[in-house]
Amino acid sequence: MASSACPDGLSAVGILYQAASMVPLAHFLATALLFLVVFLYNFLEIHLLGDLFRGCRGDPVVLTFNSRSKIYEGVVSKCRILHGRYLASPWLSSPHLQTVFLNFFGRPPSVVYRRKLFSLHDGETVALDWLLTSDDDRTPIAVVVPGLTSDSFSPYLRHCAYSIAKHGWHVVVSNHRGLGGISITSDCFYNAGWTEDLREVINYLHQEYPKAPIFAVGTSIGANILVKYLGEEGENTPLAGAASICSPWDLVVGDRFISRKLVQRLYDKALAIGLKGYAQLHQSTLTRLANWEGIRKSTSVRDFDNHATCHVGRFETVDTYYRCCSSVNFIGKVAVPLLCINALDDPVCTREAIPWDECRANKNVVLATTTHGGHLAYFKGLTAKSLWWVGAVVEYLDVLHSSPFMHVQKKTQNFGMHHSLESDIDKVPYVNIVEDGMVAPIITEGTNLVTKDDLHVDRLSYDSNKPEVDGVLSVKKSDPTENIIGPEPVEPAHKEEAEGITKTIHDMTAPVKRSLNQLSRRYDISRWLLAYIAIVATWPLLGSALSFVFRKKLRGFLPVAWLRR
Template identity: 35%
Template sequence: MSLNLGGLFKIFALIGGFMGALFSASRRGAKSSVLVHFSEKPASLKICRPDGSVSTESLKSLVETRCASLFSKFNPVWWLFSGHLQTIYCVLGDFSKTDVLQYNRQLIRLEEGGTLGLDFAPADHSKVREDAPIIVVLHGLTGGSYESYVRSILVPATKPVEEGGLGYRAVVVNYRGCAGVPVTSSQFYSAGYTGDIRQALIYISQLYPRAPLLGIGFSLGANILTRYLAEEGEQSRLRSGCALACPWDLAKNNDGLRYSFTGRFYSKAMATNLVNLVERNLDGLSKFPDALIAKYIPTVLKMKGSGALLDDFDNTFTRIAGGSAPDFPFETAYDYYRWGSSHNVVSKIRVPYLAINAADDPVVQHVPMDGGGNGLVCMALTASGGHLGWFSAGTGGKIDRWIKAPVLEWMSLIGGAVVHPTSSAGRRIYLENGYYREEGRDGGCKEIEGGGLVEASSWQGVNLQGL
């Protein structure tokens, strides 16, 4: 049967109420606590002082003094007292009039044939310095630049300094088929495939060669970001990473969804989003009848309304179309999960990295907190907040997002105080046959027509947002 959103909300409200009543007594004091972990030997970073001098300070000291909000109490708004309710509000809440943002979209064509949509903010960037830091955003499972959790960060980050913002530029990398980006090849995206973000960063780097690039990923995007940073190491084009609600161990967290009563609701919702995404992009996919994925599309379409779970979809579609050879296709979804996880690569990251999860996240139930023993890594775990929620009581009775302050402080620290190398990060970029390429690697990207101004609200409602 089809997914009834109102019914789903009522079910989780009942569950949330029951769980809240059951555990409120034992967790009342813990709900606002934040667990923060650093390596025993935190890395040292060069910092530019207000007087122009340069000094060295440990990552731990810098986070404690300049990202103080990370250690502040998170008190959920009273009627979103459980992780389920926080998550469901993120999914079903009306944020159309909150953090309103306009983007300027640039489509880029990859040499393999795929298309990405890069949404730049502010749309009128004429007053933004060419060397202003750029926040590069990787969204969640089937989302895009319209997501409320994305806008909650980018609106204050791209607001001019004189208006209380950071004065940064931002670009959201919309995946193949997401947020109106056309599907122009038989390949999709996945939690583990980093080829697309690598190409997007090549394009952004050549467009703004003097600007430091700061990465932030949400949910699936956090996993992609983490894997990219680990794979690139010291060659990373991103000078930092911030991972929110990262799913880490894809196999374990999928089991948490499949084998729990409440988890299956979320798993079905995510599978429904993905099936809808394939359905919306049938015109594009149908142009590749000889591709391996073509024979599986009818099976995917039959999943609509069938109660299929996330790993049912992944076992049919993602394991085949979620990336390029030689890694893809995989034999099973679990082979893909084991390959695409990020919990086991954190030790390889070579730039400052902050990860924040919520202990009551019903989607991500297994969170590693050791940071791989990496001195450049800070891991934080809030007692509550759900999946990409972190809704707290704001001023004037309004709802705010607790996560906004620590993330903006982190971006301000990395983009404004940390001294970055003067040379461009990453391998040399060159232009050949119309494509921007990276020295020593296959593939390339180029600008194509079809972009323009995009309202953040344009694609709201096409999927369950926030997952």
């Protein structure tokens, strides 16, 4: 039987150990470092070597559009940036490095917002942060819709607002309810499909600035909300054009993607931490409306939506919420010129959800995809001081504004109801507007929130007869006695009795009136139909009151038996 031992008495393992001990330690460290670099290169999806191999020319922008699209022929075909290439900053040649750098640093330009507080129909207050460039009432206005965990102070929004304003346009960042340092004052939270707030803001801007063309730019979840709004409104929107940046498109697909790999799960946990931080600022409301213990223990966006969004928005399941709010279901009904930009290596919004065929089928939509870019990052140049997508959007809006292809609102009678689903919660850098108008982050969370009582304003006035000063919205107290219709004049002999009956009727019908007013504002139902319902519902009281008040006047017309009843 052959022995496994060597002539000198050492085993094979011993010989290998002896040989390894003869190799210098520096060689082992170099090998370990090489394996680490290879691992990180693949884990972080770095593409520096690929960029160098292609001569640092970048990858071409791929455009998807309908072959008969006039928007492409008349607008996008004239955009130099969209027909060029995108090359990421060499030291940020990874979607993860770009995304992380954007959120923690971003190198945003300094901006000074002018804040206006806007009161929504349900009594909620949102912050509109403006960058005003001129007093001309024809100056174009760009409405910017933030993402899931963003407000006007976020770096990428400051990049966008600054570049558009530098081009001579007015910019207004429409912060979501509960964000931007404004506390929640109602039981309604926004979610990924909540379009009511955006609809009210756009309609208000159209009323206040009828001569100015209005455009919109949506980012991340804000892009999903914007596209859903455009699909709901169709031809009826006052927007002249829009741009969607890094939209998640299909929330069901995105939910599966963000929980698939280790690196995506890290983003999922980070977003969940941000959402829980936001929820803590509104804990008193969410404790009453949602499952607060479940919110506190949430470790993913799906967990948070299950314990918060589904409860507040009354969705049966999380997947029901995702399906109802996905903008992919509305892209086919978009009737305004829409540019959509997505990066194929987006670590948050997967390429699997991009609606290639739906965009190609709609003549009003042009989809631009790039190989690299990360999520809302797209840093370019050695210094990484600018974002590629911002330049592309500014050029697109400028060409569209000077073309005959801007959308013009076509008023259509709306018999249906908007299925703008209720609530969700978001978070992130909260801001405080100091006396000089500068936007600064709030240091102590929960103590510097602006409440409705702090505003000293009941509503924003839309009085067109009162001129604006330096672009500031005129604010006035709402008079509770306005628009109240008094009772019919009665004879002096019955004045006291009539007043008592009128007061009783008013007390009993006030809840009905409030409900009808809410229905009318929310669902846009015909007021004649609501008046008919009101009369039928309150006829016993109303009929008795009228017969008593007009008893003497009706004696010559009605039988005596009727008057004795």
